[in-house]
Amino acid sequence: MIRLNRPAVAPAALSAPAVQRYLAAYANYQANPTATTAPDRPNGYRSSDLLTAFDEHFYAKCYLTEQKFASSWEMDVDHFVPFADDPSRVFDWNNLLPIAHKANLLRDKRLPPGGLLDPCSATEDVENDICYTLAAMGEKPGFKAKDPTNQKAVNTAALLDKVHNGTGSANGEASTRELRYLIEKRYKELLLAWGEYNRARAEDDAQEIA
Template identity: 40%
Template sequence: MINVIRDQPAPASLSSQKSYRNSEIIDVLNRVFNGKCYLTEKVFDSPNEMEVDHFATQTERPDLVYEWSNLYAIDQKANKKKPKTSPPGGYLDPCNQGDDVEQEIVYVVEFGGNALFKARDASNQKAVNTAKLLNHLHSDLKPAVKDKHHEIVNAIAEWYHSRKLGDQRDEFEKELLLKKLLSRNSHFTMLMRSIRAAQSLPADFFD
């Protein structure tokens, strides 16, 4: 999960059509959430992969079914696996500035593509619940996480090699690639930024 600045106004069709899933809403939500699932950070290959999640569930808050601030972009598989009721204490909200999901969760990715999450503060029930949910949702994403991890580790090694050789053009090309791979628009941003080798990169590599 990454922190999201929700600065897009509600689509007009949300109130006029009483629909929370039409092409206009899908398009705006796709932009708000960087073209990926707000929970797993899996990039949508097409809008058809995206579904609309109610952060406060329809069962628990039927009054928020058409509330723009309650609609989130989610991957189809994640939507099916996510529990239909919220646990006591709820979840961290990436659109809430008071919930810093990038700092309140510890992100770890192992070489086999195993993604692990843990609350930084065990007394923060929302963080504990969110880490548990992320561990559950990522169990099916190991191949994709493994491939992305391998790609980034190799790119980092190549950047350091170019830097050591003093090949400024190649070093710059590798820098641009790494910035793209680790950007907020890329797959599994926070997991990939947790790689130890990535943490040694200059701060300006991260948007």
């Protein structure tokens, strides 16, 4: 995971009239749960302007795995605080993130006790609160909370391990093999580039160094 900078202005579809009516009706339902029924949720959070914003600000990458896609249209829309935990945030711009379909299938539909690190939070540091490791030749990505008392970091490391390495079963490991292959491939590409750079430096080849 990397730090993400979410702009303050939300995509327009998230404040469409149907969405505003739903939010007002849901607020009324929360205030009077025995007097009213829960309103039907409209479609709309997976809108073209939301996906365009994901392309521009989140680099068309899954926020959990950093897997790059041609566009955000190829990914799911994740609710950081799941619908089961807080239905009122289903259209909240600050609660929506792009996620690979496989990662979305592996993510629990409720927040774990203590919560998760938010990559868009100004007070949390996903890049430093979690220790990221790779075995030899880019194999077996590992994730561990730097501070074991930071429950959000512990939970996030466990989630990252799950979406990268499966659930511990043979089927789980097989289902996430593609992501590990992409990481291993990229590692080897960087290793090769580093070797070529050092060779160019040793030969004092200015053009190759550049």
